[in-house]
Each structure stands twice: as structure tokens, then as C-alpha cells.
Amino acid sequence: MLRLSMLFALLLSAAWVVQAQIADPLPAPVVKRGLAVEVRDVVRLPRTLGLLPAAEDVNPAGWARVSYVRELPDGRRFANDSRGFLYLLDAGNEPKVWANVREVFPFAIYNRLESGFIGFDFHPEFAKNGLFYTVHGERAMGNPATPNFIPPGYTIKDVTHHNVITEWRATNPAAAAFSGTRRELLRVAHVVQNLTHPYGHVEFNPTAKPGSPDYGLLYTSGSDLGFSNGGGPNANNPGQTQRLDSLITAILRIDPRSPAESKGMKGLGDYTIPPGNRFAADGDPKTLGEIYAYGFRNAHRLSWDLTDGTMFASDIGMNHIEEINIVHNGGNYGWMKREGIWENGMTRPGGALNQLFALPVDVLNGKTKDEFTYPVAMYDHNEGQAITAGFAYNGRIPQLRGKFVFGDIQRGRVFAADTAALKKADDGVPQTVAPIEEIQLYTRDASGNRVYSSFRDLAERTMGSSLARADLHISRTRDGELFLTSRQDGMIRMLVPDSAPNTSSR
Numbered sequence: 001m002l003r004l005s006m007l008f009a010l011l012l013s014a015a016w017v018v019q020a021q022i023a024d025p026l027p028a029p030v031v032k033r034g035l036a037v038e039v040r041d042v043v044r045l046p047r048t049l050g051l052l053p054a055a056e057d058v059n060p061a062g063w064a065r066v067s068y069v070r071e072l073p074d075g076r077r078f079a080n081d082s083r084g085f086l087y088l089l090d091a092g093n094e095p096k097v098w099a100n101v102r103e104v105f106p107f108a109i110y111n112r113l114e115s116g117f118i119g120f121d122f123h124p125e126f127a128k129n130g131l132f133y134t135v136h137g138e139r140a141m142g143n144p145a146t147p148n149f150i151p152p153g154y155t156i157k158d159v160t161h162h163n164v165i166t167e168w169r170a171t172n173p174a175a176a177a178f179s180g181t182r183r184e185l186l187r188v189a190h191v192v193q194n195l196t197h198p199y200g201h202v203e204f205n206p207t208a209k210p211g212s213p214d215y216g217l218l219y220t221s222g223s224d225l226g227f228s229n230g231g232g233p234n235a236n237n238p239g240q241t242q243r244l245d246s247l248i249t250a251i252l253r254i255d256p257r258s259p260a261e262s263k264g265m266k267g268l269g270d271y272t273i274p275p276g277n278r279f280a281a282d283g284d285p286k287t288l289g290e291i292y293a294y295g296f297r298n299a300h301r302l303s304w305d306l307t308d309g310t311m312f313a314s315d316i317g318m319n320h321i322e323e324i325n326i327v328h329n330g331g332n333y334g335w336m337k338r339e340g341i342w343e344n345g346m347t348r349p350g351g352a353l354n355q356l357f358a359l360p361v362d363v364l365n366g367k368t369k370d371e372f373t374y375p376v377a378m379y380d381h382n383e384g385q386a387i388t389a390g391f392a393y394n395g396r397i398p399q400l401r402g403k404f405v406f407g408d409i410q411r412g413r414v415f416a417a418d419t420a421a422l423k424k425a426d427d428g429v430p431q432t433v434a435p436i437e438e439i440q441l442y443t444r445d446a447s448g449n450r451v452y453s454s455f456r457d458l459a460e461r462t463m464g465s466s467l468a469r470a471d472l473h474i475s476r477t478r479d480g481e482l483f484l485t486s487r488q489d490g491m492i493r494m495l496v497p498d499s500a501p502n503t504s505s506r
Contacts (some may be wrong), residue, residue: 017304019461022342022356025320026380035399035416035438036450039458039484044192046157048083056111059465060372063490067200069475069483074124074174079485079492084108086134088176099168099178107177110163110196110425113294113471113487114302116302116505118200124208124216128460132164132257133218137198138162138190141219144177147189149247151225151240154191156326161190163199165220165269168255185256186269188247193231197223197298198318202417207309222251222296224335228318228353238336238346241394244279244287251299251313251327253277261389263287278330295333295372299325300442301389302505314318314406318344318356322387323375324406324417326426331373337430340378341430359430376425377404377417377434388472392419395480397497405439405474405482405495412455412470413471414439414484448500456482457484462489 049062059065064081069076077089084102087095101117101339102108110116115137123131126374138145140159147162164187170180181492188199201221208214211420225248227237255262261299266270266292273280273289298316305312313325321340325333337347341364345355362368379387391408403416421434441458442450453461456470471487 007101013292020357021345022358024380024382025340025356026382030379030383030413030415030436030438032440033303034440035437036442036452037397037400037414037495038416038450038497039443039455039493040499042483042494043089043095044462044493045079045081045087045490047097047490048081048085051083052110056109058111058113059488061488063463065116065471066485066490066492067473067489068489069477069485070121071478071490072122074127076123078120079119081119081369082113082118082487082492084117086120086178093427097177100135101136104182105136105138105164105356107143107162109137109139112195114198114200116193116395119202119221120199121202121218121335122206123278124204124206126170127173130168130173132168132170133185133202134166134168135202136166136197136198137197138164138165141498145184145340147187149186150189151191151227151248152239152243152246154189154475156189156232157505158191159189159231159382159470160193161195163188163190163200163225165199165202180252183270185254185271185331186267188225190225190230190256191234191392192226193232193235193468194226196226197228197300198225199223200300201302203302205304205311207304207306213274215254215473216272218254218256219292219302220252220254221314222294222299222313224249224297228297228336229337236346241336242332244284244291245289247291249296249333250288250291251302252290252295254290259304260334263320263365272342275284276329290387292329293327293331293333295331295335295338297335297339298393299333302327303389303391304417307392307395309476310392312390312392312404312422314390316386316409317381320356320380321375321378322380322384322392324377324387324404324422325373325375328373332371334372334374338372338374340380341374341433341473348361350369364431366427369428374430375433376422377436379408379436383411384413385410389474391474391476393480393482395477395482395495399493400495404471407455407472407474407484408470410469412486414441414455414458414472444499459486459489459491462491 045064088098299313322457342356386409
């Protein structure tokens with residue numbers, strides 16, 4: 001009897017350990033291992049002080065809120081100010097407004113950093129067809145437009161905001177300023193209080209060549225559209241995730257051509273569903289064919305390794321974990337059931353979004369497979385609060401070659417992981433993740449000496465004041481170099497090879 005009771009107590013103890021809430025999921029800190037890179041100012045976009053009423057502007061200093069810098073094959077460089085301007089930077093990097101997106105969208109909303117004119121990309125044949133694509137957010141109040149998608153169970157009366165993807169056609173793609181027409185592709189509704197986790201990304205796979213199945217297909221960011229923390233009575237709703245009859249948490253892949261042109265399968269909006277999407281070919285009429293992968297909380301940035309086409313997503317976590325994921329057609333990345341390699345408490349009776357619980361050991365070590373695809377690298381909120389874009393680096397900086405470079409939006413830290421290690425971690429074993437390290441940034445003083453500064457320090461120096469958040473974003477040139485931008489100070493910076501490798505540092 002004593003032995004049985006002791007065994008029972010041990011079993012209870014073991015069950016408690018498995019079920020215990022995880023207080024500190026990643027106790028080991030991200031460290032600096034001597035990886036240092038020079039950063040240099042490129043240009044500061046114009047100030048637009050007073051353009052918006054103070055109540056509608058989260059950056060009352062008026063500096064451009066830059067999210068993307070993009071380059072065309074002809075060498076032209078573009079950058080956005082989410083207040084509604086698309087700038088063309090000339091050969092000397094002097095900015096001029098190329099397209100005034102703001103003036104044609106009277107219902108656009110600008111009261112959050114991730115709002116307004118958020119993202120853009122050019123069609124791979126822009127030089128011939130003049131097509132480029134934008135995404136912006138609008139308020140629903142008074143808006144005459146009808147969304148193509150409203151989350152299941154809700155009606156037009158519940159809609160608070162719209163996410164809008166637009167196709168633009170330039171009459172003369174080589175012109176110094178845009179003139180042409182536009183067509184709406186998709187309008188997706190929010191039903192939470194705030195425009196939280198809007199569609200902020202549109203991207204063509206830069207490795208796809210003419211004739212390949214992925215050429216000319218447009219990807220979007222993947223988002224839970226604020227159901228995790230968008231505020232109001234409709235937020236914190238796990239029942240809206242893990243669905244294939246809904247766009248919630250999904251990265252979409254679409255052929256932006258209208259079905260009237262392509263003669264293909266129509267999507268929810270005026271675009272064509274690629275037949276190669278897994279859920280377009282699964283024979284199930286209840287699944288949405290435009291879904292490429294799903295289960296993301298806020299996969300707000302996508303990128304591809306230019307050497308082999310591996311697709312990455314930076315997925316912003318909830319209370320604990322920031323993720324890098326390798327994206328596969330048809331993959332389920334877990335949200336709200338998973339955050340990182342843990343079970344999220346929201347899916348438990350009486351549980352909450354700020355709780356994590358350990359996976360069963362056999363799932364964690366890959367002996368038992370579940371339906372989810374897990375991150376290949378991650379860090380926790382001891383280190384940062386929101387992951388920003390990441391890129392497999394293939395530029396001219398020797399110490400970054402073979403690295404995947406990314407950062408944290410809030411704190412402005414810049415990180416790196418070995419690209420090969422990320423791909424190796426894509427093995428179906430949740431506990432296999434690549435280690436990450438912090439990149440030290442430095443500028444040069446008048447004597448040529450290194451001056452080490454964090455990205456937030458650089459932005460605060462430019463602003464002349466302290467910042468509550470760095471608002472770091474990363475973009476890539478066509479030849480593989482990296483821009484660092486902030487939605488606070490309007491400055492575009494670039495990581496560069498060491499300009500004086502033999503001088504002393506401090």
C-alpha cells in the first residue's frame with residue numbers, strides 16, 4: 001500500500017510538472033559575441049508636420065514613418081511614408097513624391113503606427129506593365145465600401161476597420177511621378193476596436209523566374225486581425241483562429257490578375273487563386289484556396305533567401321515569444337494554440353493569453369508529430385517585444401555572410417542567426433532551434449574611430465529627444481544590402497562594410 005501511494009504521489013507530481021505554467025521560457029540571454037557592423041545615414045525623408053490633426057498622429061514631430069525601402073531593376077529606389085506618400089529617391093538619394101496615395105483614400109486611418117499607407121511592392125514586370133501594389137488601413141465608420149471578407153459569425157454592423165490591397169497601373173512606368181489607374185483587389189474587415197495587426201505586407205517572391213509556378217504571385221502578411229489584443233468585446237477569441245474557412249491568421253498567395261483576365265478561379269476579391277496553393281487543390285469546398293499557410297499571430301514581414309528560395313516569416317508573439325518561421329505551402333503555425341514551442345493558455349479552460357505550458361515530451365523531441373510547424377529561431381520578452389523583418393544576407397559585409405539578420409521593433413536591437421542553422425532547425429522537432437546573437441552597431445567619428453551605438457541611440461540622437469520605442473524596420477536592396485529605418489525619425493540608414501578596418505575602436 002505504501003508503495004502504491006508513493007507511486008501515485010509521484011505520478012501526480014509528474015503530471016503537475018508537465019502542466020505547470022512556464023514563467024520564463026528562455027532564461028538564457030541573447031549575447032554579443034563580437035559581431036559588429038558599421039551603420040551609415042543615407043537620407044532623411046521630408047517632415048510633414050501638421051499634415052494630420054494631433055489626435056490622429058502618433059508621431060506629432062512630423063517625421064516620415066518609413067516601413068519599406070525598395071529598389072527596381074533599373075536602379076530606382078523608393079520609400080514610403082505611411083502618412084500617405086511614396087517617395088522616389090534620385091541618384092543622390094534626394095526624395096521626391098512619386099505617388100500621393102493619401103489623396104485618393106479619404107477614409108484612411110493614421111492614428112496607429114501600423115496604419116495609413118503601410119506597405120507596397122512592384123510587379124516583377126513593372127517596367128513593362130506598370131503594375132505596383134499597396135496596402136493601407138481605413139476606418140469603417142461612414143465608409144461606403146463593402147468588405148470582401150468579414151470574420152465568420154460577424155456582420156457588417158460589427159466591422160470597425162478595413163484592410164485594402166490596391167493594384168496601380170502606371171501609364172508610363174519610367175516617369176518621374178505616377179500617373180495612371182488603380183483597381184481594388186481585396187478588402188478585409190476588422191471587428192475589434194483598434195486597427196491591430198493590419199495587413200501590412202505585400203510581396204512578390206524575388207527568386208521566382210518567368211515560367212516558374214511562383215512567378216507573378218503576390219503574398220500578404222498573415223494576421224489574427226487583432227483577435228488577440230485588438231480591444232473591445234470581440235477580442236481574445238481563439239475560436240476565430242485555426243480555421244480554413246477564414247482569412248484570420250493566414251498568409252495569402254494570390255495571382256493578382258482578375259479572373260476576367262486569367263480565366264482562373266476567383267478568390268474572395270478581384271484576383272485569381274493559384275491552383276498550386278494546397279487548399280485550392282485539396283478538394284474541400286469549405287477551405288479558402290487563397291490561403292498559403294496559417295496559424296500566425298502577426299507574420300508582418302516575409303522574405304526569401306536569394307540563394308535557394310527558402311521563405312521566412314517574422315511572427316510577432318503575444319506576451320512571451322518572438323518567432324522566425326520557415327514557411328511551407330499548407331503549413332499550420334499554431335496560433336492561438338501555440339506560442340513558440342509552448343502551448344498557449346488561452347485554449348485551456350480558464351486559461352489566458354499570457355500563459356505558456358510545456359508540450360508533451362514526445363512532441364517536443366519530435367517522436368510524436370502533431371499538426372503544427374514550429375519556429376526555427378525565437379527569443380523572449382526579456383530581450384525584446386516585437387520581431388521585425390529578417391533577411392538571409394548575401395551582400396558585401398564579410399561578417400554577415402551566411403547570417404540571417406533581423407531585429408526587434410520596440411527596443412531596436414539587431415540580431416543574427418546562422419542561415420544554415422535555421423534551415424537545419426526546420427526538421428519537424430520543435431525543440432530544435434538556431435541560436436541567435438546581437439549585432440553591435442557603430443558609426444565613425446571625425447577621427448575615424450568606431451563609436452558604438454544602439455539603433456535606438458541613433459534615432460534618439462537624430463530626433464534630439466528620448467523615444468519610448470525605436471520602431472526599427474529592415475529592408476533589402478536588390479544586391480543584398482540592408483537598410484535600417486524607423487517610423488520615428490524619418491531616417492534611412494544602411495549597414496555597410498567597415499570603412500576604416502585598420503583604425504582603433506572605442
